Amino acid sequence: MVHPGVLPRRVIGELEDVAGPHRVVTDPELLVGSLVDWTGRWKGSSPMMLRPRLTSEVAGHLGVLNHHGVPVQFQGGNTGMVGGSVPMGGEVLVSLRDVAGIEEVDERSGQMVVAAGTTLAEVQQTALQSGWRYPVDLGARDTATIGGTVATNAGGVHVLRDGMTRAQVLGLEAVLADGRIMESLRGLDKDNTGYHLPSLFTGSEGTLGAITRIRLRLLPPHDEEAVAMLGFTGLDAAIEAVGQLRRHTDVQAIEIMLEDVLELVVDHLGVSLPLSRAWPVVLLVEAAGTAGVVDRLASVVHDGSDPAEVVVASDRAGRHRLWAHRDAHSVAISTLGVPTKLDVTVPQGRVAAFIGEVREAAVTDGASQAWIFGHAGDGNLHVNLTGPEPAGLADRILHLVVDAGGSVSAEHGIGRDKVDWLGACRGPGELQVFRMVKDALDPTGRLNPGVLFG
Template sequence: MTNLQQTLDQLREALGEAQVLTGDAINARHYSDWTGHAPACPAALLLPRNTDEVSAALRICNAAQQSVVPQGGMTGLAGGAIPRTSDVALSLERLRGIEEIDAASATISVLAGTTLQDIQQAVHDAGFLFPLDLGARGSCQIGGNIATNAGGNAVIRYGMTRELVLGLEVVLADGRVLNLMNKMIKNNCGYDLKQCFIGSEGTLGVITRAVLKLAPQPGETTTLLCALPDYASAVSLLRRLQRDAGTPQAYELMWQDFFRTGVSWLENPVSPMPDHHPLYVLLESVASREVLEQTLEAALEAGEVVDAIMASSHTQARALWKIREATGEFPVRLAPLNFDISLPIGQIGDFAQMCRQRLEQQWPGNHSVYFGHIGDSNLHLTVDCNSLPQPAPILEIEDLVYTAVGEMGGAVSAEHGIGLLKREFLHHSVSPEALATMRQLKDCLDPHGILNPGKILG
């Protein structure tokens, strides 16, 4: 194995001095992601400006068997981009820009370091919608969104990132460049190789360019807040909406504990409706108000809804969304232990009840809140570690929750990836045979194991 200094000398020769940083020249934001887990200054930070430089960097590192951690906007929540002190971090932040918006094919071609917000703005100006949307839109990069198969509020209508990617350019561990750029929806020419890299968290290759599928801009949206008597009503209301008014743009379910917390944190903490109901759903729809009123009236008659507010203005709609957006305050007001899980939609209500009971039995008086995008089978659970004995038994709580997920045939990660933080629990959702196949794929594409070592598979 070539020593680190020789490798850095080769990298500087190939990329230039300004693109290879070490020591104090590396900004601390490259030490960890938004979790703040195990921050570490990498041995070097590479800042390639184009695909050729990414290719050269990986070719040199692969020959030296030097580990490389690809990094995007560092907004991840699973530790997928955290380096070790022995790793070289490879940031895509200088591969930024929009190459083309093709109105005829309704696609946009972008470099991997482009922020999600820049893409959203560009396609909006061109009369389209790129429906992926996250709270980190101003910081996260599209390459990282693709590498983690990001989700968000609009998945119920438009699908995960996987459904929004038509083509990719990927640099393999040995520096070879795979040109998988494609604008066609129908392309049935053998293996769909791009899918190997979507959600792989930089363990199989480094994404450098992408072709993304665009949607028409939606018409005027209407926001509703509905109180529900039970979880079964949340599912039946969703199916009624899909049948009578079309799939909503968003369908956000809040259990009573979350709703009360969100209201209490408002600048003016007055609940828009009584807070004693078991569940609340915040939804957005592009259906006409007349159709929504008819649908809501039928839902009230059927007992699926017990109270409702239809926002009459953008200001009122934003005020309702402020309750759901309480998650942004979690790091400030709580010591949050967050879970991002997926379960068959019909079982989410039972899981929430079972999980709450098990947590209470083990740690009486703990404070936890439940919420999620249940239309796409995603439940979020946050336990406030301030409400637990100290030091908080984090591993025990994780084991309790993920074991319950496995019992119900769910997924330990719905939209945040595996990274470092969920690696030890992946077996609850992935069979030994499937894990072995994943390792075979990793060994085939990255035989020296240089790409993001320790992530997903360990």
């Protein structure tokens, strides 16, 4: 395999010939922002970033790199949390951000074909303007690309009702390691003609090819939305409420926020909590559906849970004000330094006990602090660790997850960060097939080296 740092001028010339010299960025000042990930934990290096705009240009660039045996790192919006988006071994960075734009909205069937570099926010807005809705939503919506969300099978706040990204992907186009194009964009609702390749590429974290176009399933829009913030005196009551709230079809998000992180959030935002006082546990519940959702949410909350205090917002500004507290969690924690991020799922029945165990482990550790929040509706907790040496505490917490029958990566993926833990969640037979798929599609192991496979 050729190291890109010693790429002969001739190879650079071939890359420039594909889409023009301005699509080959070598100025270190222009590269620097793309070499560090969003968390600040992963700092890589690369001699060059390629910025193709079209599938044919991606194919041309990958063809040249394949011919010369050069390793490649794919990048979308660079908001990934597991060290999978930056070139840690000096790979050539291939940014898919400029392969952007909404190509087609089929208003009749509720489908959209979109280029990979389009932001999630633009996809959501276009869907709404077309009388439909794209259900995947997460805090990084303005920067994360739709290609990145497909590559990581992103989850977000609406998984409870609408599923993860894979559930929305009807088809996709990808450029393979050698520059060949695989198009599977038909988008029939029913099509049992062999392997569903879009599902294979969804969640493959750039290890099988570059995703360039995607056909998305859209859902009918809601008539009304409402958000409630519920204060609880303790974890058990809050988790009991989650179990009750999950039964209602209007409820599409249940997020858990704890007092210590909320304190950081209100400081960071410079606002006061919308509740009359700080509660040990706060749930943010979003409901959406046909007209009358506000009344239904109010009765669901009162019948199905026992909160100490409730605030409901139905107008857009009020809903955003409540959501802002949840959206700011990651940023507020980052003000304490670069956190170690764990993104885990535990079975619903174990959530309260698990939070208690994590807190206990942090107290025993003494040096590090554990900040917990997440998507309580699907048992997905984000545990952020700050302090001088959080690695030992991180290991202890991941052991707790495995012992609880959970997953060490709920929605962020494996990246490079969780590679050592993959075997704790997947059996030997599964891992063998992972390897066979990887070897078949990337026989020389040049795509995103170190991601998913150690």
